[in-house]
Amino acid sequence: MSKKLFAGALLGGAVTAAAWALLPAKKRQALCERISDQVTDWTDYATDYALTALDIVDERLAEMDNSEVAANVKNAAQKVKDKKDHVIDHLTNEDFDEQTAAIREKLASASGKDDQDDDIVIDATSDDPAPAAGDDK
Missing domain, CATH: 1.20.5 (Single alpha-helices involved in coiled-coils or other helix-helix interfaces)
Structure with a gap:
């Protein structure tokens, strides 16, 4: 495409120069x-x-009061920095694993069951499948 564009510009320039030379x-x-x-x-x-x-x-x-605008921008930047620091502290906190374990214990005690290894198993297969539509069984 660039070759066609270059050729077109070159041809157009030549035609323009020729027309200019032919003008009185x-x-x-x-x-x-x-x-x-x-x-x-x-x-x-x-x-x-x-x-x-x-x-x-x-x-x-x-x-506008330039000092007010500068103060607003500075306050907004500080709020963003504080929020970033809070999120980073929360995610990198040493107590994160301990907090997770405490939440798991609360959930286990709230269920009222002593067996914490109960899992929900969903099995799409069955020993006695239901007859398909149209079967006479």
Whole structure:
């Protein structure tokens, strides 16, 4: 695809150069002036737009108390850091295994059974399967 793009740009440039060479001097001069005027107009428009945007930003910043914004950002960053530290401490805590064992003991005592090795077994097979639909057995 890049070869086709390059070939197209090269061919288009050659055609443009040939068309430019075939134009009379007066038409070339008029075309250059017209293009120059268009570029100047677009540059003025872009500059005005950028200056207007900067004025709006300056007004908004002047309305805001910069120290309040900085304090809010600092407080939010501290809250995020504290939460991260809390989660990391919880997951890497030495007592995590002990806490898990304590929870298991509470659950075992809440069930009221002495046998803690009872497992639930789900078996899809049966010794006496039910007859399939349409069987006369």
